Amino acid sequence: MLIVMRPEILFPLFAPVTTLKGVGPRMAPLVQKLAGPLVRDLAFYPPNGVIQRRRATAADAVEGETAIFEVTIDRLIPPHKMGAPIKVRAFDGTGFVHLIWFAGSPRHIEGLAPAGSVRLVSGKVEKFNNEVQISHPDYILPVEKADEIPLAEPTYPATQGLGSRQIRKLCMASVALVPPLTEWQDEAWIKRQKWPDWQTALQAVHAPQNELDLQPEAPARSRLAYDELLAHQMALARRKMNRQSTPAPVIRPGEASHRLLDIFPFKLTGAQARAIEEIRHDLKSGEQMARLLQGDVGSGKTAVAAVVLADAAASGFQSALMAPTEILARQHAEKLGPMLAEAGITSILLTGRDTPAVKRKKAAAIAAGEVQVAIGTHALFQDAVEFQNLALAVIDEQHRFGVRQRQQLQDKGKSGVHLLSMSATPIPRTLELTQYGELDVSRLNEKPPGRTPVTTAVLPLVRIKEVAQRLKAAVEAGAQAYWICPLVAESEAIDLAAAEDRAEALRKFLGTEVGLAHGQMAGAEREVVMNRFAAGDLPVLVATTVVEVGVDVPNASIMVIEHADRFGLAQLHQLRGRVGRGAKASSCILLYGAGEDGGLGETATKRLEILRNTEDGFMIAEEDFRLRGGGDPLGLRQSGFPAYRFADPIKHRQLLLAAADDARIMMGRDPKLQSARGQAIQVLESLFDWRTDRPNID
Ligand code: ADP
Ligand code: MG
Numbered sequence: 001m002l003i004v005m006r007p008e009i010l011f012p013l014f015a016p017v018t019t020l021k022g023v024g025p026r027m028a029p030l031v032q033k034l035a036g037p038l039v040r041d042l043a044f045y046p047p048n049g050v051i052q053r054r055r056a057t058a059a060d061a062v063e064g065e066t067a068i069f070e071v072t073i074d075r076l077i078p079p080h081k082m083g084a085p086i087k088v089r090a091f092d093g094t095g096f097v098h099l100i101w102f103a104g105s106p107r108h109i110e111g112l113a114p115a116g117s118v119r120l121v122s123g124k125v126e127k128f129n130n131e132v133q134i135s136h137p138d139y140i141l142p143v144e145k146a147d148e149i150p151l152a153e154p155t156y157p158a159t160q161g162l163g164s165r166q167i168r169k170l171c172m173a174s175v176a177l178v179p180p181l182t183e184w185q186d187e188a189w190i191k192r193q194k195w196p197d198w199q200t201a202l203q204a205v206h207a208p209q210n211e212l213d214l215q216p217e218a219p220a221r222s223r224l225a226y227d228e229l230l231a232h233q234m235a236l237a238r239r240k241m242n243r244q245s246t247p248a249p250v251i252r253p254g255e256a257s258h259r260l261l262d263i264f265p266f267k268l269t270g271a272q273a274r275a276i277e278e279i280r281h282d283l284k285s286g287e288q289m290a291r292l293l294q295g296d297v298g299s300g301k302t303a304v305a306a307v308v309l310a311d312a313a314a315s316g317f318q319s320a321l322m323a324p325t326e327i328l329a330r331q332h333a334e335k336l337g338p339m340l341a342e343a344g345i346t347s348i349l350l351t352g353r354d355t356p357a358v359k360r361k362k363a364a365a366i367a368a369g370e371v372q373v374a375i376g377t378h379a380l381f382q383d384a385v386e387f388q389n390l391a392l393a394v395i396d397e398q399h400r401f402g403v404r405q406r407q408q409l410q411d412k413g414k415s416g417v418h419l420l421s422m423s424a425t426p427i428p429r430t431l432e433l434t435q436y437g438e439l440d441v442s443r444l445n446e447k448p449p450g451r452t453p454v455t456t457a458v459l460p461l462v463r464i465k466e467v468a469q470r471l472k473a474a475v476e477a478g479a480q481a482y483w484i485c486p487l488v489a490e491s492e493a494i495d496l497a498a499a500e501d502r503a504e505a506l507r508k509f510l511g512t513e514v515g516l517a518h519g520q521m522a523g524a525e526r527e528v529v530m531n532r533f534a535a536g537d538l539p540v541l542v543a544t545t546v547v548e549v550g551v552d553v554p555n556a557s558i559m560v561i562e563h564a565d566r567f568g569l570a571q572l573h574q575l576r577g578r579v580g581r582g583a584k585a586s587s588c589i590l591l592y593g594a595g596e597d598g599g600l601g602e603t604a605t606k607r608l609e610i611l612r613n614t615e616d617g618f619m620i621a622e623e624d625f626r627l628r629g630g631g632d633p634l635g636l637r638q639s640g641f642p643a644y645r646f647a648d649p650i651k652h653r654q655l656l657l658a659a660a661d662d663a664r665i666m667m668g669r670d671p672k673l674q675s676a677r678g679q680a681i682q683v684l685e686s687l688f689d690w691r692t693d694r695p696n697i698d
Contacts, residue, residue, distance in 0.1 A: 005682075005686075006686045006689075007682070007683055007686060009179050009181070009683070010040075010179075010683070010686055010687060012039065012177045012179075013038065013039050013040040013043065013174075013177060013178065013687070014038055014039070014040055015038065015039050016028075016037055016038060016039070017031045017032065017035075017036075017037060017038065017039060017041070017042060017170070019039065020039060020042075020170055020173050020174065021173065022166075022169070022170070023170065026161075027161075027162065027166075030159055030161050030162040031162065031167075031170065033159060034156075034157065034158070034159055034162065034167065035167075039174045039177060040174070040687070042167075042170050042171050042173075042174035043171065043174040043175050043177070043178055043202055043206075044645045044646070045156065045167070045171055045645070046205050046206070046221070046224075046645070046646060047154030047155055047156050047168070047171075047205075047206065047208060047214070048155065048156065048157055048214070049154070049155035049156075049214070050152055050153065050154050050155065050208040050209070050210060050211065050213070050214060051066050051138075051152070051153045051155060052066065052151065052152050052209075052210060053066045053067060053068050053122055053149065053150070053151050053152070053153070054067055054068070054151070055067070055068050055069075055070075056068065056069060056125070057069065057092055057093070057094040057095075058091065058092050058094045058095030058096060058097050058131070058132050059094035059095055060094075061125045061132050062125060063125055063126060063127045064124070064125060065124070065125050066122065066123065066124050066125070066138075067122065067123075067125050068120055068121070068122045068139075068149055069090075069092055069097050069120070069121050069122075069132070070092060070118065070119075070120055070143065071090035071091060071092045071097050071118070071119060071121055072090060072091060072092070072116070072117070072118050072119075073088060073089075073090045073113045073114065073115055073116060073117050073118075073119060074088075074089040074090055074091060074115065075088070075089055075115050076088050076106060076109060076110050076113070076115065077089060078106050079106075085100045085101055085102050086100065086101045086104060086106050086109055087099065087100050087101075088100075088109060088113050090113070090119070090121065095131060095132065096131045096132065097121065097131075097132045097133075097134065098128070098131060098132065098133040098134070099113070099121060099123075099133075099134050099137050099140075100133060100134070100135050100136075101135070101136055102135070102136070112140045113140050117142070118142075118143055119140050119141065119142065119143070120139065120140070120141050120142070120143055120145070120146055120149060121134065121137045121139065121140050122134075122137060122138050122139040122140075122149050123135070123136065123137040123138050123139075152207070152208060152209045152210065153168070154168060154171075154206060154207065154208050155168075156168060156171065168206075171206050172206065175202055175203055175206050178199055178202050178203075179199070180197070180198075180199045181198055181199065181680070181683055182676075182679075182680045182683070183197060183198070183680060184198075184227075184230075184677065184680035184681045184683065184684040185223075185226065185227070185230070186662065186677070189658075189662075190223075193219075193222070193223070193226075194219060195219050195220075195222060195223040195226075196219060196220055196223060198223070198224075198227065200220070201219075201220040201221075201223040201224050202220075202224065204219075204220035205220045205221060205224060205646075216648055216651040216652060217651075221646060222652070222655065224646040225644075225646040225647040225648070225652045225655055226647075226652075226655045226658070226659060227646070227684060227687075227688070228644055228645060228646045228647045228688055229644075229647050229652065229655055229656050229659035229660075230659040230662055230663060230681075230684065231684050231685050231687065231688035232434070232437075232644075232659075232688065233433070233437060233659045233660050233662070233663035233664075234663045234666065234667070234681060234684075234685055235685060236437030236438045236663070237437070237438075237663045237664060237666075237667040238667070239438040240290075240437075240438040240439075240440075241667060241671060243287075243288055243290055243438065244285075244287045244288065245287060246287065246288040246416040247286060247287065247288070247416055248286065248287060248288035248289065248391070248416030248417065248418050249286075249315070249317055249389075249391040249416075249418075250283070250284055250285075250286050250315070251280075251283035251284060251308075251311050251312050251315045251317060251391060251392065251418070252280075252283070252284050252311065252314070252315055253280060253307075253310075253311045253314060254311070254314025254315060255314060255344075256310045256313050256314040256343045256344050256345050257307060257310040257311050257314050257343075259310075259342070259343040259344065260306060260307060260310040260339060260340065260342075260343040260345075261307065263339050263342050263343055264303065264339070266303075266448065268300075268303065269300060269444070269446050269447070269448055269449070270446055271295070271299070271443070271444040271445055271446035272300055272303060272304050272444060274442070275293055275295075275304050275442040275443075275444055276304055276307050276308065278291070278440070278442045279291060279293075279304070279308050279420060279442065280308070280311065282418065282440065283308065283311060283312075283392070283418055287416075288416035288417070288418060288419075289418040289419060289420070289440070290418075290419045290421075290438070290439050290440065291419070291420050291421070291439060291440045291441070291442060292398070292421045292422075292423060292436055292439045292440070292441045292442070293305075293420060293421065293422045293423070293441075293442050293443075293444070294422075294423055294424075294427065294441060294442070294443045294444070295422070295424065295443065295444030295445075296424060296444070296447070296577065296616075296617040296618075297424045297573075297574055297577025297578075297617070298447060298448075298451065298577055298580070298581055299424075299444035299445075299446070299447055299448070300444060300447075300448050301396070301422045301424070301444060302332065302335070302336070302396075304422075304444070305321060305394045305396070305420065305422065306336050306339065306340070308392065308394070308420065309321060309336075309340070309345075309373050309392070309394065310340065310343060310345060311392075312372070312373075312391050312392045313340075313345045313372040313373060315391070316389075317372075317389050317390070317391035317392065318366070318369065318371070318372055318373070318374070318387050318388060318389050318390045318391065319372070319373050319374075319390065319391060319392040319393070319394065320373070320374045320375075320376070320380055320387070320390060320392070320393050320394065321336075321373065321374070321375045321376075321394045321396065322376060322377065322378070322380050322381070322393065322394070322395050322396065322401075323375075323376070323377060323396045323397065324377070324378075324396070324397045324400035324401060325377065326351050326352065326353055326377055326523055326527065327523075327526075327527050327530060328396065328397070329349060329351055329375055329376050329377045330349065330351070330527075331552065332375050332396070333347070333349035333375045336373075336375065337349070337375070340372075340373055345372050345373060346370065346371050346372050346373070347371065347372065347373035347374070347375055348362055348365060348366065348371045348373070348374055348375065349375050349376060350362050350363075350366075350374055350375070350376035350377075350379050350380055350385070351376055351377050351379050352377055352378070352379045353523075353524075354379070359379070359384070360384075363384050363385045363386070366385060366386070366387055366388070367385075367386045367387070367388060368388065369388035369389065374387075378401075390417055391417060391418060392417065392418045392419075392420065393417050393418070393419050393420070394420045394421075394422065395419070395420070395421045395422065396422050397422065397423065397424065398421035398422060398423050399423050399425045421439070424574065424577070424617070425570060425574075425621075427621065428618070428621050428622045429622075429657070430649045430650065430653055430656060431649075433649075433656055433657070433660045434649050434656070437660070445618075450583060451580055451581065452580055452582075452583065452584065452585050452586055453580065453586075453615060454559075454576055454579055454580035454586045454587060454588050454615060455585070455586070455587045455588070456576065456587070456588045456589075456590065456611060456612045457587065457588070457589050457590065457612070458564075458590045458592065458608045458609070458611075458612055459589060459590070459591055459592070460591070460592060460593075461562065461563070461591045461592060461593050463591075464562075464591060467560060467589055467591065468506070468509050468510075471506075471510065471540075471558065471560065472509065472510050474557075474558060475510055475512060475539045475540065479539070479557050479558055479584065480533070480536065480538075480539055480540070480541075480553065480555050480556040480557065480558070481539065481540050481541070481556065481557070481558035481559070481560060482540075482541050482543065482556060482558070482559045482560070482575075482578055482579070483502065483506065483540060483541065483542045483543070483560045483562070484542075484543055484544075484559070484560065484561045484562065484575060485498055485499040485502055485542060485543070485544050485562050485563075486561075486562055486563035486564075486566045486567065496518055496520060496544060499516060499518055499542055499543075499544045500516065502542055502562070503515075503516040503542040506540060506542065510539070510540065512539050512540065513537075513538055513539065513540075514538070514539075514540045514541075514542055515529045515532060515533055515538040515540065515541045515542065516529065516541075516542050516543075517529045517530060517533075517541060517542070517543045517544075518543065518544035519544060529541070533553060533556075534552075534553045536555055541556075552581060553578070553581070554581045554582035555582055555584070556578060556579050556581070556582075557579050557580070557582065557584040557585065557586040557587070558579060558586065558587055558588075558589075559575060559576055559578060559579045559586075559587070559588040559589070560588075560589045560591065561575060561588070561589070561590050561591065562591050563591065563592065563593050564590035564591060564592050564608060565592040565593060565604050565608070566593075568624070569607050569610065569611060569620055569621075569623075569624040570617075570620065570621055570624065572590065572611055573611065573615075573617050573620050575588075576588040576611070576615075577617075580615075590608055590611065590612075592604070592608065607624060610623045610624065666678070666681065
């Protein structure tokens with residue numbers, strides 16, 4: 001395992017901020033809160049604004065600009081009553097300049113601007129009775145000190161007790177400690193980009209001359225963003241390399257795998273076959289696999305999982321398939337159990353619903369190695385469950401589990417356990433690189449044949465009656481439908497009441513039975529309703545919360561979503577994925593609540609349009625991501641983007657892609673970073689130090 005040591009040349013940057021002049025015990029925590037505990041953190045704390053000043057006269061000053069006047073102080077006018085401002089009248093050759101303070105001591109102000117003195121004063125120009133007025137001038141200095149007033153002054157995000165000006169001073173002091181370093185970027189690349197070297201770039205970032213210099217595309221900012229992204233991608237690449245050098249059992253397909261493939265009632269899609277091939281490549285390598293299998297809802301991830309579970313059994317190892325909910329675990333067990341059995345593989349379902357006695361019995365069977373495939377919920381990684389020789393853990397709907405839970409399951413294995421995570425949440429490439437950079441990714445980009453595309457309609461809520469009428473006709477013809485009521489989130493009780501009312505109204509209108517499933521129902525009770533719907537007993541299912549992920553009801557062909565505007569796009573896409581699973585023509589109706597103007601906002605309209613135009617989950621995620629300016633479309637923020645200082649994964653998307661390639665190539669060529677560029681990159685990595693202060697990357 002390669003660990004990058006911090007080179008001596010960086011020591012001054014890694015000293016605590018208290019080593020800077022003026023940072024004492026009062027200020028240190030404030031600095032730490034804003035920028036971080038180290039000198040480096042201040043150097044890496046870019047300004048977010050710039051004040052541009054110009055020399056002006058009372059006659060030519062423009063309201064709103066920040067200007068410097070050379071004036072003669074006339075006199076101080078004390079407040080004429082409590083709470084009134086302190087004023088100083090001054091003039092230049094062209095007119096009066098009034099300085100005012102709403103707080104402060106007249107004595108102090110008199111000291112700064114004694115009557116009769118000539119002063120440079122700077123501040124934002126206001127016009128009052130056509131005369132220049134400046135509230136709280138930012139500088140008042142004797143003329144000889146002109147160069148202490150910057151013509152372009154960066155401003156920094158500040159906090160109570162630590163103002164922008166103080167931060168600027170500290171940043172300047174830190175930047176002064178930044179040494180020149182050997183270039184770590186590729187020579188040809190940086191020449192093409194026309195970027196400054198790293199030291200110049202840092203100095204430039206802290207000395208913006210205008211708004212353009214603050215833009216993410218400004219050369220100095222781009223350079224540092226690339227440095228940061230490259231450092232991160234290198235760290236991820238290294239983590240991947242270290243993981244790959246963790247030994248793990250060798251798994252190869254065998255008799256049982258072939259039998260299972262024969263038992264499947266379908267032929268694998270090309271995408272499934274490719275994914276299996278990629279996974280098998282990892283499993284036989286003797287090194288630990290960590291792979292993400294991404295596939296849109298309905299793309300057939302379960303079948304891929306089943307094949308590799310069979311591989312593990314064929315190689316004499318145990319494996320586990322973990323699902324986020326009872327109902328999903330049960331569905332997996334019911335579907336896969338018999339097929340696995342037919343292929344000669346023993347499996348078991350382990351859930352939280354089992355009685356303690358049953359649990360003990362099942363755990364004992366797993367411990368004795370009598371069970372080859374354990375299917376279950378998080379109950380699978382309870383401490384009481386000991387595997388005899390777990391070699392592969394498959395996690396379905398992985399985004400619904402926490403990082404720790406995933407780790408716990410993996411820890412069950414005695415040596416490295418291969419990990420296959422499956423997710424239907426489309427992850428844009430940008431997120432994939434920053435969040436899952438150390439995982440290998442397989443994609444199911446092709447759906448099994450025989451699916452009918454889902455027709456999507458976007459309608460205002462006022463047309464709900466029409467929708468109900470159409471639903472009635474469809475139900476009479478034997479169709480099944482989901483009807484989703486939104487989460488208002490303000491009050492679950494209100495949501496629930498709304499859903500109950502809706503179910504009741506539909507019951508009356510349709511003259512049929514209507515099921516209701518919501519988050520507050522006991523799990524078992526909800527399961528009964530879901531199961532009846534799945535069995536075709538109920539024509540319509542009204543649900544408040546998202547219908548259980550991954551549940552498969554091929555006969556359901558209609559999805560109505562009330563207040564679709566209140567859902568995230570990815571969520572709507574997942575909901576829509578519940579239909580269009582059978583041979584029936586399917587439709588999804590997105591009902592939106594009209595805004596005050598009777599329509600839907602522009603962004604909201606665009607978002608729903610995206611959904612109407614494509615069924616490609618990845619495209620939807622990327623688009624949604626873009627429209628929201630990199631908001632949090634997938635609810636991934638908790639585990640989300642690392643806290644970059646210079647880089648913005650959305651605005652620097654191209655740089656991110658380039659840095660990922662750069663890191664990959666570098667790792668392939670010079671994994672120990674011994675070449676000249678490799679050594680420079682080691683310094684870069686230490687500089688950004690992703691290992692020590694970025695706990696949120698996992
Ligand atoms: P998801 O990727 O959403 O988990 P599933 O694994 O539940 O999707 O598969 C959805 C449906 O497609 C299931 O009914 C499954 O049996 C079926 N299926 C999977 N693979 C194929 C295939 N190659 N051909 C036809 N149907 C398939
Ligand atoms: Mg699934």
